[in-house]
Amino acid sequence: MYPVFTENDFVSVTESMISMNDGVKLYTRVAVPKGKKKCPVIFIRTPYEKSFEGKAYDISLYDNDEYISHGYAIVLQHTRGRGQSEGNCIPYDERDDGLCTLDYIRTLPCYNGEIYLYGRSYLTTVHLCYLDTKPQDIKGAVFDIQTDRMYFRNYRNGCCYDFCKLSWWASMMKRTYPNYNLDGTLTMPYKDLATRVFGEDVPEFTALIMNDINNDFWKNDPRENVVECLDFPILFRDGWYDYFTLGMFDMWKRLPEETKKKSAFVVGPWGHDTKVSKTCALPIENGNLPDLHAIDWFDSIREQRDYKFAPYGKVTYHSVGGDKWEQESFPPENKDVLKLFFSKDGVLSNENSDGEISYKYNPQIKNKCFEYMDIHEAAPIGIRDDIISFVSEEAEADTDFFGEIRWHMNVASSCDDTAFFIRVHFVRNGKAYNLTETITSLSYINPDCRRGEIQEIDLKTPPIGFTLRKGDMIRVDVSSNGSIFVPHSNLKCHWAKAPKTRIATNTVFMKDAFIEIPKK
Numbered sequence: 001m002y003p004v005f006t007e008n009d010f011v012s013v014t015e016s017m018i019s020m021n022d023g024v025k026l027y028t029r030v031a032v033p034k035g036k037k038k039c040p041v042i043f044i045r046t047p048y049e050k051s052f053e054g055k056a057y058d059i060s061l062y063d064n065d066e067y068i069s070h071g072y073a074i075v076l077q078h079t080r081g082r083g084q085s086e087g088n089c090i091p092y093d094e095r096d097d098g099l100c101t102l103d104y105i106r107t108l109p110c111y112n113g114e115i116y117l118y119g120r121s122y123l124t125t126v127h128l129c130y131l132d133t134k135p136q137d138i139k140g141a142v143f144d145i146q147t148d149r150m151y152f153r154n155y156r157n158g159c160c161y162d163f164c165k166l167s168w169w170a171s172m173m174k175r176t177y178p179n180y181n182l183d184g185t186l187t188m189p190y191k192d193l194a195t196r197v198f199g200e201d202v203p204e205f206t207a208l209i210m211n212d213i214n215n216d217f218w219k220n221d222p223r224e225n226v227v228e229c230l231d232f233p234i235l236f237r238d239g240w241y242d243y244f245t246l247g248m249f250d251m252w253k254r255l256p257e258e259t260k261k262k263s264a265f266v267v268g269p270w271g272h273d274t275k276v277s278k279t280c281a282l283p284i285e286n287g288n289l290p291d292l293h294a295i296d297w298f299d300s301i302r303e304q305r306d307y308k309f310a311p312y313g314k315v316t317y318h319s320v321g322g323d324k325w326e327q328e329s330f331p332p333e334n335k336d337v338l339k340l341f342f343s344k345d346g347v348l349s350n351e352n353s354d355g356e357i358s359y360k361y362n363p364q365i366k367n368k369c370f371e372y373m374d375i376h377e378a379a380p381i382g383i384r385d386d387i388i389s390f391v392s393e394e395a396e397a398d399t400d401f402f403g404e405i406r407w408h409m410n411v412a413s414s415c416d417d418t419a420f421f422i423r424v425h426f427v428r429n430g431k432a433y434n435l436t437e438t439i440t441s442l443s444y445i446n447p448d449c450r451r452g453e454i455q456e457i458d459l460k461t462p463p464i465g466f467t468l469r470k471g472d473m474i475r476v477d478v479s480s481n482g483s484i485f486v487p488h489s490n491l492k493c494h495w496a497k498a499p500k501t502r503i504a505t506n507t508v509f510m511k512d513a514f515i516e517i518p519k520k
Helices: 095-105 122-128 162-172 190-198 203-210 244-252 294-302
Strands: 003-008 010-017 025-034 039-046 073-078 110-119 138-144 234-239 264-268 315-319 324-328 337-340 346-348 355-361 388-392 399-403 404-415 419-428 431-441 455-460 464-468 473-479 503-519
Touching: 010 095, 025 095, 039 095, 039 122, 039 294, 073 095, 073 503, 095 110, 095 122, 110 122, 122 138, 138 399, 138 503, 162 190, 162 203, 162 315, 190 203, 234 244, 244 264, 315 337, 315 399, 315 464, 324 399, 346 388, 399 503, 404 419, 419 464, 419 503, 431 464
Parallel strands: 039 073, 039 110, 110 138, 138 234, 234 264, 264 315
Antiparallel strands: 003 010, 010 025, 025 073, 315 324, 337 346, 337 503, 355 503, 388 473, 399 464, 404 455, 404 503, 419 431, 419 473
């Protein structure tokens, strides 16, 4: 069947099955503007291509394609084991195929020595896997909602995010395991998840769940420090409510200064996307940037002109609650903070207090709170007795905030180990909307923690930019069940080895318990 050549008045398209180094062939489609002999190439690798399983694509889709109309060729490839490509998918094992396909691009008649990368989520990952080789013909990139340090993708302070997205792994490997079964997902111990779901161990997945701290397993990943290798202009795009946000800000912070000076970072009121979701609970008129197109970034590089929609070297972000776009350096230069102390009567104030509050945490009671992937309206205070809430006084004036919120609190548990979780909201007209959140296990803070002993939590949330208007309030919920995170068993052992759960009585102490919110 392949290669197949088609064309119309706008584009010439060649579909091929190109061989990787091990002989496996990957479906690769090259679209070139009609009549163009040499042109820049935009390189995209995807496991999510809609033209799956031999279905023909519609060439007319290219008639209004921005890349084609601006004179770029497009190389789109189905990743191994997905779509029309051969082989079996092993998620994140994309390095060799990416490098091999780069070599293939360099042999194309249309190749002019310029390659531009586009990716969103996993489509960004496939490029990060090989960029430590520093290909000199890559001239720019747009990378959305992904990080180079994959520990951020799976864990937060020793707590596992959603079983390392096991359901996503299963969907990616469906060709290898067509009869996978997720019914046993919540059966303990979790170390045997792969065997229960796939019928046999999947070492690549099991390695993720058995390496829950920032150790050599993560550091030996070729993506781990790839951002330090990047010397071409990059447009990063992410949302405040995406679970990669912490990792993307970490990338931005580590980006070489010379690269940062010609790069930009845009963060909106989004989840795992670059636009306001249809289910967003907060009315937002200005949350989308209609001109935020990859093609404009690539054109600005080629034409050696300034990018019009975001300044270089700074974070352009949507201020939640203010419904406006701002720019700021990160880490932010302003050191002024709003410091609010917790009190046992449920108030956040500017005065330190004393006392304590205890609650029972049962890991078997699933958290029905919303997941952290969108702006939601929080449930009323008091609806659950394992969540304690604190609310500030009304703001006296409009105030803008940007940065990481510091959380300081002394805690104790009746069990040898447990988790503590906070979610920060702003309250307007009686409704609370989530801003940011974080979680930790006690053993992550102190490996020698013991039941009854007081432990100090001093952590920061992922960054957030928001506006308090006059009359708004801050609300902080403290609990032990962190929505999208695997419930802590309350046993002091590797989370995936715990054979059962216990009920814990967890206590938070008010003295010197506070949050610090950085002002813009």
